[in-house]
Amino acid sequence: xxxxxxFKALSNETRLQILDWLKEPEKHFPPQEGxxxxxxxxxxxxxxxxxxxxxxxVSQYLLTLQRAGxxxxxxxxxWTYYKRNEQKLKELAAFIQHDL
Amino acid sequence: xxxxxxFKALSNETRLQILDWLKEPEKHFPPQEGxxxxxxxxxxxxxxxxxxxxxxxVSQYLLTLQRAGxxxxxxxxxWTYYKRNEQKLKELAAFIQHDL
DNA sequence: TTGATCTATCGGGATATAAAGATATAATAA
DNA sequence: TTATTATATCTTTATATCCCGATAGATCAA
Numbered sequence: 001x002x003x004x005x006x007f008k009a010l011s012n013e014t015r016l017q018i019l020d021w022l023k024e025p026e027k028h029f030p031p032q033e034g035x036x037x038x039x040x041x042x043x044x045x046x047x048x049x050x051x052x053x054x055x056x057x058v059s060q061y062l063l064t065l066q067r068a069g070x071x072x073x074x075x076x077x078x079w080t081y082y083k084r085n086e087q088k089l090k091e092l093a094a095f096i097q098h099d100l
Numbered sequence: 101x102x103x104x105x106x107f108k109a110l111s112n113e114t115r116l117q118i119l120d121w122l123k124e125p126e127k128h129f130p131p132q133e134g135x136x137x138x139x140x141x142x143x144x145x146x147x148x149x150x151x152x153x154x155x156x157x158v159s160q161y162l163l164t165l166q167r168a169g170x171x172x173x174x175x176x177x178x179w180t181y182y183k184r185n186e187q188k189l190k191e192l193a194a195f196i197q198h199d200l
Numbered sequence: 201t202t203g204a205t206c207t208a209t210c211g212g213g214a215t216a217t218a219a220a221g222a223t224a225t226a227a228t229a230a
Numbered sequence: 231t232t233a234t235t236a237t238a239t240c241t242t243t244a245t246a247t248c249c250c251g252a253t254a255g256a257t258c259a260a
Contacts, residue, residue: 004116010107010200012218019200044237057219059238078227078236089200097193100110100119112248144207157249159208178206178257 001091002068003100009068014051015061019070021050022084034081040074041083101191102168103200109168114151115161119170121150122184134181140174141181 009015021028025037029046048058062082065071069088074081109115121128125137129146148158162182165171169188174181 004111004113007107007110007116008217011104011111013104016104016107045235053218054220055237056221056239060219063238075237080237089196092200093193093197096189096196100116100189100193108247145205154250155207156209156251160249163208175207180207 001088001095003092003095006068006070006092009064009070012061014053015065018047018051018061018065019084021047022071022082025083034076034079037081037083040076041072041081043079043081047082101188101195103192103195106168106170106192109164109170112161114153115165118147118151118161118165119184121147122171122182125183134176134179137181137183140176141172141183143179143181147182 010019022042025042028050029037029042032043032046034040034043044055044059044062047062048055051058051061053061062071066073066082070085070092071082072085074083110119122142125142128150129137129142132143132146134140134143144155144159144162147162148155151158151161153161162171166173166182170185170192171182172185174183
């Protein structure tokens with residue numbers, strides 16, 4: 001739990017949106033062949049299309065969120081799936097409530 | 101409540117420290133003549149001395165935290181006192197818990 | 201009024217972040 | 231093997247943030 005790293009990761013409109021979209025992935029992204037987006041996450045290209053930014057930028061954003069611990073990664077074949085790390089988000093809420 | 105503005109304000113080690121020091125001001129700052137630091141806040145020069153940064157930098161940091169709604173200001177004569185806005189911090193905790 | 205003190209603001213150089221295109225890597229398909 | 235697809239990394243330009251010194255306001259003391 002590195003609060004500074006987390007707050008930096010949250011200091012960007014698009015990254016906040018990505019976290020929000022991933023709350024209800026089936027509502028914001030098209031169906032995937034690879035597997036249930038609730039379980040394995042959403043692949044980078046779907047997130048990129050939704051964000052309307054370049055592939056490299058979105059890839060960087062996802063890594064930023066992952067390094068902060070807010071997203072989990074699952075790799076299968078040539079795909080990379082990202083989903084929320086609800087555990088970490090709960091820890092963050094607890095930190096803000098008790099320590100900030 | 102502007103989450104992006106708040107997260108940007110929290111994306112700095114010194115600003116996080118200032119928020120922490122102001123949780124127990126009498127523990128971290130010398131006594132003030134102007135009034136009880138719990139009630140009116142701590143003056144800029146005390147915070148500056150503790151932070152070990154220039155006066156202009158600390159003044160900017162305090163404004164950043166205030167614009168985000170995390171600090172409250174009280175002006176008396178030539179002094180400016182800052183204290184935590186516990187209400188806003190509670191709102192932030194609730195936001196993270198329910199909306200992030 | 202003059203001088204001292206406290207704080208805010210301005211301007212600037214250094215560093216970090218934003219966001220893109222180009223390229224590399226790795227897996228799949230033909 | 232070669233071509234294609236998905237993602238990551240590299241490089242670069244533009245913008246934002248960090249942090250300072252200098253200066254400006256505002257208040258208080260003499």
